[in-house]
Structure formats: structure tokens, C-alpha cells
Amino acid sequence: MKPSIKPQDCENIQEIRDAIDGIDLEIIEQLVQRHEFVKEIVKYKKGDEEGIIARERKELVLKQRKAWAEKKGLDPELIEEIFRLLIEKNIQIQREIFNSNNK
Known part of the structure; x- marks a missing residue:
């Protein structure tokens, strides 16, 4: 709320x-x-490692979120750190889903 x-x-x-x-x-x-x-x-997503990680998208997201943060007056490095952690956890979750769907 x-x-x-x-x-x-x-x-x-x-x-x-x-x-x-x-x-x-x-x-x-x-x-x-x-x-x-x-x-x-x-x-x-493609089921291979590159498809799950999507490096180009990951870097684009991090760059974009940093720019958004800076524009809003937030510490861009902090926002990058938060989103990097979030993305890494998401990759882990996606791997688990992909692996469980392909057993």
C-alpha cells in the first residue's frame, strides 16, 4: 500500500x-x-546455457536500470548490485525449471 x-x-x-x-x-x-x-x-528461451543466461539482455537490463536510478537520483551502483543479484537468482530459478521440465 x-x-x-x-x-x-x-x-x-x-x-x-x-x-x-x-x-x-x-x-x-x-x-x-x-x-x-x-x-x-x-x-x-532456448534450453542451453546461453539461452537461459541471455548475456546481452542481462547487460542491457543492468545498464538500463542504472540509468533509470541515476535519473531518479538513486545510487546507480547500488541499483546495479540489487539487479545483478536478482538476475543471478532468476537464472538459477530458470535453470531449475528447465531441468525439471526436461527430465
């Missing part, structure tokens, strides 16, 4: 924490949705 209050309008630490908690829940809900797409894309 989106915070209904702006950071500068918070009157105490609990209001700030509650708003952050709401934002974190939104992030998790978005990650769940992203995860569903990550699982679904296996149907369209």
Missing part, C-alpha cells in the same frame, strides 16, 4: 517506519509479480 503521507509530513518516527513498511510490502508484491514472469519466460 502506498504511503498516504509525504516524508516531510511525518510527525514521528513510527509514521516514518509505517510508511517504509508499506513501501517494502509494495516492493515485495512487485517482486512476486516479476517472479511469475521470470518463470513464464522459460517457455520461450
Whole structure:
């Protein structure tokens, strides 16, 4: 749930924490949705290692997310690190799905 209050309008630490908690829940809900797409894309990828990893796409995503972060005033290196971890985990999940579908 989106915070209904702006950071500068918070009157105490609990209001700030509650708003952050709401934002974190939104992030998790978005990650769940992203995860569903990550699982679904296996149907369209070649089953070899290069097809699963999709190096060109990986580099494009990292570059693009860094640019988005910079444009929004976030630390692009932090965003790259977060997305690199997310992508590596997604690759692992896709390998597992592919391997279980081809037994």
C-alpha cells in the first residue's frame, strides 16, 4: 500500500517506519509479480546455457536500470548490485525449471 503521507509530513518516527513498511510490502508484491514472469519466460528461451543466461539482455537490463536510478537520483551502483543479484537468482530459478521440465 502506498504511503498516504509525504516524508516531510511525518510527525514521528513510527509514521516514518509505517510508511517504509508499506513501501517494502509494495516492493515485495512487485517482486512476486516479476517472479511469475521470470518463470513464464522459460517457455520461450532456448534450453542451453546461453539461452537461459541471455548475456546481452542481462547487460542491457543492468545498464538500463542504472540509468533509470541515476535519473531518479538513486545510487546507480547500488541499483546495479540489487539487479545483478536478482538476475543471478532468476537464472538459477530458470535453470531449475528447465531441468525439471526436461527430465
